[in-house]
Amino acid sequence: MNAVGRRERGVLVAFLGLFLWTGGPVARGQDTAADFRQNCVSCHTIGGGRLTGPDLKGVSGRAERDWLVRFIVNPQAMIDRGDPYALKLLQESRGVVMPQFSGMSAARAQALLDLIAAESELEESQFKGLQITDRPFTTADVQGGRGLFMGVQPLRNGGPACIGCHTAKDLGGLSGGRLGPDLSRVFERLEGRKNLAAWLSAPATATMAPIFKNHPIASEEIVPIVAYLEAQASGGGEDMSAGPLIFLLIGLGGAGLMLVVFDLAWRMRFRTVRKQLVLTSTGRGEE
Amino acid sequence: MNVRSQVSMVFHLDKCIGCHTCSIACKNIWTDRKGAEYMWWNNVETKPGTGFPTAWEDQEKYNGGWACEDGNLRLKSTSKTKTVFNIFHHPNMPTMDDYYEPWTYDYQHLFNAPEGPDQPTAVPISMVTGELINIKAGPNWDDDLGGSPIYAENDPNLRGLTEQQRQQLFAVERLVFFYFPRICNHCLNPSCVASCPSGALYKRGEDGIVLLDQNRCRAWRACVAACPYKKTFFNWSTDKSEKCILCYPRLETGQAPACFHSCVGRIRYLGVLLYDASRIEEVAKRPAEELVEAQRSLILDPHDPAVIAAARSGGIHDSVIESAQRSPVYKFVKEWKIALPPHIEFRTLPMLFYVPPMAPVMADLDSGTVKNVSGGLFHDIEEARVPTRFLANLLGAGNEGKVRYALRKQKAVRWYRRALTVGDVTHAEAAEMLAQADCSPEEAEAIYRLTSLCTFDDRFVIPPMHREEAIEMLADPLEHKQSTGFGFLTGPRRGL
Numbered sequence: 106m107n108a109v110g111r112r113e114r115g116v117l118v119a120f121l122g123l124f125l126w127t128g129g130p131v132a133r134g135q136d137t138a139a140d141f142r143q144n145c146v147s148c149h150t151i152g153g154g155r156l157t158g159p160d161l162k163g164v165s166g167r168a169e170r171d172w173l174v175r176f177i178v179n180p181q182a183m184i185d186r187g188d189p190y191a192l193k194l195l196q197e198s199r200g201v202v203m204p205q206f207s208g209m210s211a212a213r214a215q216a217l218l219d220l221i222a223a224e225s226e227l228e229e230s231q232f233k234g235l236q237i238t239d240r241p242f243t244t245a246d247v248q249g250g251r252g253l254f255m256g257v258q259p260l261r262n263g264g265p266a267c268i269g270c271h272t273a274k275d276l277g278g279l280s281g282g283r284l285g286p287d288l289s290r291v292f293e294r295l296e297g298r299k300n301l302a303a304w305l306s307a308p309a310t311a312t313m314a315p316i317f318k319n320h321p322i323a324s325e326e327i328v329p330i331v332a333y334l335e336a337q338a339s340g341g342g343e344d345m346s347a348g349p350l351i352f353l354l355i356g357l358g359g360a361g362l363m364l365v366v367f368d369l370a371w372r373m374r375f376r377t378v379r380k381q382l383v384l385t386s387t388g389r390g391e392e
Numbered sequence: 393m394n395v396r397s398q399v400s401m402v403f404h405l406d407k408c409i410g411c412h413t414c415s416i417a418c419k420n421i422w423t424d425r426k427g428a429e430y431m432w433w434n435n436v437e438t439k440p441g442t443g444f445p446t447a448w449e450d451q452e453k454y455n456g457g458w459a460c461e462d463g464n465l466r467l468k469s470t471s472k473t474k475t476v477f478n479i480f481h482h483p484n485m486p487t488m489d490d491y492y493e494p495w496t497y498d499y500q501h502l503f504n505a506p507e508g509p510d511q512p513t514a515v516p517i518s519m520v521t522g523e524l525i526n527i528k529a530g531p532n533w534d535d536d537l538g539g540s541p542i543y544a545e546n547d548p549n550l551r552g553l554t555e556q557q558r559q560q561l562f563a564v565e566r567l568v569f570f571y572f573p574r575i576c577n578h579c580l581n582p583s584c585v586a587s588c589p590s591g592a593l594y595k596r597g598e599d600g601i602v603l604l605d606q607n608r609c610r611a612w613r614a615c616v617a618a619c620p621y622k623k624t625f626f627n628w629s630t631d632k633s634e635k636c637i638l639c640y641p642r643l644e645t646g647q648a649p650a651c652f653h654s655c656v657g658r659i660r661y662l663g664v665l666l667y668d669a670s671r672i673e674e675v676a677k678r679p680a681e682e683l684v685e686a687q688r689s690l691i692l693d694p695h696d697p698a699v700i701a702a703a704r705s706g707g708i709h710d711s712v713i714e715s716a717q718r719s720p721v722y723k724f725v726k727e728w729k730i731a732l733p734p735h736i737e738f739r740t741l742p743m744l745f746y747v748p749p750m751a752p753v754m755a756d757l758d759s760g761t762v763k764n765v766s767g768g769l770f771h772d773i774e775e776a777r778v779p780t781r782f783l784a785n786l787l788g789a790g791n792e793g794k795v796r797y798a799l800r801k802q803k804a805v806r807w808y809r810r811a812l813t814v815g816d817v818t819h820a821e822a823a824e825m826l827a828q829a830d831c832s833p834e835e836a837e838a839i840y841r842l843t844s845l846c847t848f849d850d851r852f853v854i855p856p857m858h859r860e861e862a863i864e865m866l867a868d869p870l871e872h873k874q875s876t877g878f879g880f881l882t883g884p885r886r887g888l
Binding site for chain 2: 375383387
């Protein structure tokens with residue numbers, strides 16, 4: 106190993122040291138309230154009634170602490186093992202299995218349970234959930250939601266518009282994105298305003314969570330989006346404007362059209378000389 | 393007057409026997425490499441024929457060379473605007489099929505074939521893909537096919553010929569062909585140099601050799617499209633273009649280029665020409681029929697004191713001027729005017745000149761006996777099997793007078809020599825022919841000597857290259873004095 110190699114190794118060690126030094130404290134310290142807000146509120150409230158998952162107010166009284174920790178760390182394993190209470194919860198949430206969160210540990214689960222216990226004592230928990238209005242939505246609400254969905258009106262905190270990944274029934278044309286599910290009937294799937302609003306307040310899927318973690322949807326934006334999605338679900342049916350087949354056909358047609366355009370643009374280009382010469386001279390249509 | 397020197401060439405087509413020794417000599421030295429298999433920096437074509445790549449002379453298809461429009465020269469194949477809009481695709485690029493797909497044979501099969509009832513064969517294999525191929529064309533596909541209805545009939549030089557002349561060219565027992573060896577013309581106004589977006593091509597200041605810098609080439613291939621002679625080639629393996637380098641490493645050591653050196657028919661001549669670089673653009677813009685004469689006017693008399701003085705002040709070494717005074721090329725092109733540039737209508741001002749071939753006379757088949765008709769002194773030239781129109785399209789930009797002049801002079805020299813050695817022509821007849829051909833007996837003797845009795849030193853008057861001075865055009869040798877010296881080229885290897 107020559108001098109250059111030694112220097113490179115030194116730089117590497119210094120870089121790793123810097124990484125460990127900055128990375129360490131972040132990994133150790135967890136703001137449990139933020140943890141709860143990011144990962145739990147899309148399905149749970151504390152004292153706000155049940156959403157997809159049960160209301161967690163006084164959850165310590167409903168099951169053993171040890172059981173709760175094991176359930177939080179790996180819900181699917183408890184169900185697979187045939188635990189009766191876990192199966193009951195599964196039934197109550199209509200078959201939706203609580204996801205297993207990456208990096209969830211017994212210590213983190215304990216901290217969350219401590220937080221839930223403390224919040225349960227309070228008259229009004231900060232995790233009571235978004236209390237969405239019961240009034241019938243107006244056309245203005247729906248139109249506002251449509252604007253937000255399509256990105257005509259940008260989300261205040263800088264989150265991307267829904268249409269980037271999702272589509273809905275009334276978009277027409279080439280419709281919306283196809284990365285996420287069609288949201289035409291999401292209102293039915295999540296069973297109403299309350300669940301939908303809770304979901305929007307902190308989207309918890311692996312794809313959406315990292316995007317909206319730092320750019321949450323503001324609570325006054327949630328109402329029109331819910332209104333829009335409710336209006337979408339009212340008539341039933343899904344987005345049929347550009348099904349996969351039509352999409353493919355449009356793509357193929359577009360590609361064909363582009364080829365024609367290119368061919369016209371370069372119609373004076375050089376083509377084979379020899380082959381043409383042989384073909385015309387032999388007049389047989391073959392070489 | 394901006395005097396420059398150029399190593400120029402003459403190919404005496406009347407002596408070419410079409411043996412392809414030149415092509416093989418070049419291939420063995422320069423293009424026997426991966427990616428260069430299909431390249432023939434030197435090739436020999438049969439005329440009438442379509443050559444390599446197929447029908448390269450047809451610039452309506454290939455769009456090579458220059459066009460003169462509204463008093464401006466512009467490249468036919470590209471421009472700055474066109475480069476932008478065709479950045480991913482060059483619309484004038486020849487395809488591999490127009491050259492040919494290089495191939496070899498599966499010789500191992502002859503040894504490894506399992507025992508069977510048939511003799512094993514060596515099947516052709518593409519040298520590009522390694523797959524079996526069905527050979528459709530080769531570098532010399534129409535070799536000796538003078539009357540081929542596919543290739544010879546599509547020779548672009550046949551345009552302007554009367555129907556009768558065409559029929560005669562292809563009639564049985566009247567078929568004719570001659571050979572047309574080609575290398576890079578090292579043009580005075582090279583379109584390949586002008587077209588390169590990377591500035592990789594350049595014309596060497598001291599000797600005019602057009603070279604392609606392999607480090608600067610960025611594989612645009614604009615030169616391939618722009619060269620009307622299709623003498624730059626793209627190496628598909630190294631992703632760089634390549635071209636004939638006129639064997640400059642050999643020239644710099646006083647040797648003739650490989651194709652010249654190996655020429656069996658001794659058809660090739662090489663020597664320095666002095667020319668006036670300040671008039672190149674003006675000459676390249678002349679009407680097509682004036683181009684041959686205009687290019688000749690660019691070439692300066694190396695014995696003229698004014699030219700010598702201007703050459704000296706332009707940095708040309710005395711030894712190069714002295715070499716130019718002995719140049720066989722100067723004699724053929726300028727003194728005797730019997731060597732003509734190929735397709736000068738492409739306006740690149742090629743510096744390789746051809747002495748047009750004396751074709752066999754037209755023969756009549758009279759009840760089984762072949763009868764040569766030869767009335768008048770120059771009758772045979774007008775009635776030659778290869779019409780002067782054809783030669784004029786190839787070598788005179790359509791100017792038949794230039795071709796006829798060269799042929800008459802050659803014929804007069806032959807008659808003059810017949811009068812001296814055979815005696816079936818009287819001296820008076822020979823003298824009259826010489827007079828009509830604008831040729832003195834001394835000139836006829838000189839042409840005869842340089843054509844028939846030429847030695848190596850007569851044919852190749854190679855100037856001292858003076859690289860030590862040429863390098864001063866680009867860099868000051870004193871700039872690096874005391875800044876370099878002996879020492880380690882690479883750092884010493886030591887342990888940990």
